[in-house]
Amino acid sequence: MGVSGHGLRRQLSKWIKEDKDFSNLIYLGKYRSRITHSEFLEIRKRIHSNPQEVKNHILSDLQSVHKIRGERAIPPSTFYRWVNQTLLEDPLDWFKINKIKIPPQYSVEEARNSLSNIFTFHCLKSYGGTDLAAIYDRLEKAKECFSTYDVDPISYYPHILTRRKHLSSLLTSIPHGQQVEIQKRLIFEIQDAFIIECNDLLIAELIHRKGRIQQSMNASRQKMENHFRKESLKSIRDSLKEMVLMSSLDMEMIKNISNPFLDEETTARVELIRRYSKSYDLISQILENFIVGMKEVVDFHNDEGRLFFQLATGKSDWHLLGEKDRKSLARDIDLIGAIDNGNEEVARLLAIDHLINYIRHGKITFHSSYYYQDLGTRIKNVNISPDDEFLNSNVLEQLISGIFPVNIEAFYNSIVYTDEDKNEDVLPPSWIDFSEVLNEVSRYVRQTIPNWFDEHKCMFRRQTDGIFSIEYNEEEFAERLYNAIGFLGRNLRYRDSEQFWNLQYFIQRYMTEETLRLELRFINRCINTLSGRKVEAVVIDTTGIEGRKESILAGYHGRYHTIGMADLRAVAIDMTPIYSGDYRSTDSE
Incomplete structure (x- = not known):
């Protein structure tokens, strides 16, 4: 260039101060840098994507690449000089990069304490099982506290899916006054994981509670049916005695005896459903508050699910249903007749029962849930090419239909059986440290x-x-x-x-x-x-x-x-x- 090194440094210093095009120029030394331009871009990309990453991880990865290529190692001083200059010019915030808002009044101490009194599963049990109302209240408080971040919890959950079990241990290992930014991130991730897991817990416990109701009804059904059979038999005998005393046949009475309006099985079912009406009402109330009160986005994958929800929450009525909808709800002509005969409340309880079954079988899915989301949409969005290992569309179809060929003959042929049968209760001859x-x-x-x-x-x-x-x-x-x-x-x-x-x-x-x-x-x-x-x-x-x-x-x-x-x-x-x-x-x- 026709100038000395001293003159070049003076000219560069002047340009850096006066010319904005040179303002980001970084002086790395008088010799050629061992960091290539592509490596500069890789370093910048990793710092911008995760500013909290330990910088030595980036350096060790670059050193490994240089070692494989047979190139000289990068001097740590050169690497850290560039990293520090980059961070000095553009201080990066992990929360801003991930578009997460931190409120001005945020306190690490208060946020950390919230993990013990809000974002926790403690004290959610009651006598005889879980407390559904307590789970809902805890979830409501957690969502209200988390709303200050202005982030949808399910959108970030995939980032911590494989790390969520280890987050609390990492946070516990950090003293309160150290690594504040990392503490803030771990607290956020623990809170995010709690909301999704508490969502799934609430839905799972609603399904479990309905299962316990069904279990209790099954255990009592035979006894209840026998009770009504006994009452029916007693009524028949009394009617026959009355006709004997009257010395005449009452054909109307005989017709009613031979063709009862409801059989004992249907009557027992109606009474059992009524017996557990309080439990059904609790499920309905929790589910309605969860969907409507928390503005939960729900997908009803058929019209019946939406109809059952409206009927369960009182937004529809048995008298407004058509014949097809009545059959899909009651699924029994005798039960339809029983409901028409002054038992309209049973229709609402049946709708609650079917609603939980639809959730269990994936006919109703929730956007904010991990285990109860629409898996069909997720699977359809996965692009699989014929060259992607062995998992292709044909293999998926075979797995779904249960006709995928599995050959385990090689395993059986490799098995060698012996007649040795050691006694595990025999003490070893000596003890080893x-x-x-x-x-x-x-x-x-x-x-x-x-x-x-x-x-x-x-x-x-x-x-x-x-x-x-x-x-x-x-x-x-x-x-x-x-x-x-x-x-x-x-x-x-x-x-x-x-x-x-x-x-x-x-x-x-x-x-x-x-x-x-x-x-x-x-x-x-x-x-x-x-x-x-x-x-x-x-x-x-x-x-x-x-x-x-x-x-x-x-x-x-x-x-x-x-x-x-x-x-x-x-x-x-x-x-x-x-x-x-x-x-x-x-x-x-």
Whole structure:
């Protein structure tokens, strides 16, 4: 360019100050940068899409690409200088990027407290089952509190679908005064997940309550029918006695006896429906408040569903229904006659019953629900090309119709049966310190799986959307992981042993179902290497870890009334144990 380096820097400095076209120019050094233009764009894209992502994740991904290409590594100082300059010029807010409004009076402390008194499932039970009114009131308060974000909860729910169980543990692991922006995001995501799950809980409990009503009616139906048969038989005998005393035949009376207006089965059904009218009214009231009061968007996939809703909520009447609608509601000529004979209220109760059945079978769907949404529309919107692996339109049709060919002959041919039948109650000849076994297993797994720690780091990044990073080296992480596995498998509390005092933070932040499944895959790979036996399929049965973490300091396990987790069971396709040894069934494995 015909100028010295000093002159070029002076001229650039002048242009940066005076010319707006040069205002965003970033000085990276006097030598050529090792970051290409496409990498600059990738960095900017990732920062703008997720400004809370740990920047070291971006750098490590770029370094991996450079290593594969055989290029020199990017100096961290160059990378962070560019990142800091980008953030300084355009401070990014995760909430603004996702079009989420934060009210001016927002308080992290108050929002965090709301997770304990509003966005929680505690105290929603009553004597004999769940409290439907309490669930509805809690959902109403939660939606009112969440409305300040001006976001539809179901629109954001897919972003946290695979991470929702781990959000509370991540938030608990952050002290109150630190990482405020990340706390705000986690609080928002926990609140969003609660609203969708509470929606589904309310609908599921309405279905369950209707099922309990039907169960009680089925249990009482025979007794009720026998009662009316007894009354009918007594009436017939009294009428016959009266005719005998009169020494004459009353043909009108005989006609009424031989052709009763309602049989005993229909009469019993009407009386049973009336008996549970209060329960039906509660279901109707909750459902109407949920749909109308909360302005829930509902899809009625046929006209009958809409008609039943109008009839159940009192917006229509039995006398306004045509013959076809009456048959679709009562589905019995005798019952139609009973309703016409002064039992119009039974029609409304029947409509409530059919309405819940329609929800259960997917004929009525809700936009704000995950489990009770319109799956047909979601499936239709999935574009499947013939080259997408093996799942194409033809395979889908075969799966739906139940004619997809499944060949498991190879599995049966690989099964080898033995006559060994070990007695599980025999005590082992000697006892081994389980901590030594843990250390040896940990060492062997990491030797056999070269990228063991990298896999766990990638798993943790996916679980946290990149906003956290593992703060341990490989040795520290492996030691804590296997100590935590041993701790969770025994009936211990944190205060029972000093070696577990520092595990609470690790378990809250890093121990998840996905982490355990990943480690199980590694262990299974090692077992196959040692045994020389390839297992085609493994069935795992365990209670899971999320319930244990929810009451991490509790005195009893939520399901088994003990402190620790139930032991893990795993069998191959031929039902032989995979992870079990010569232990009794009550021992932890």
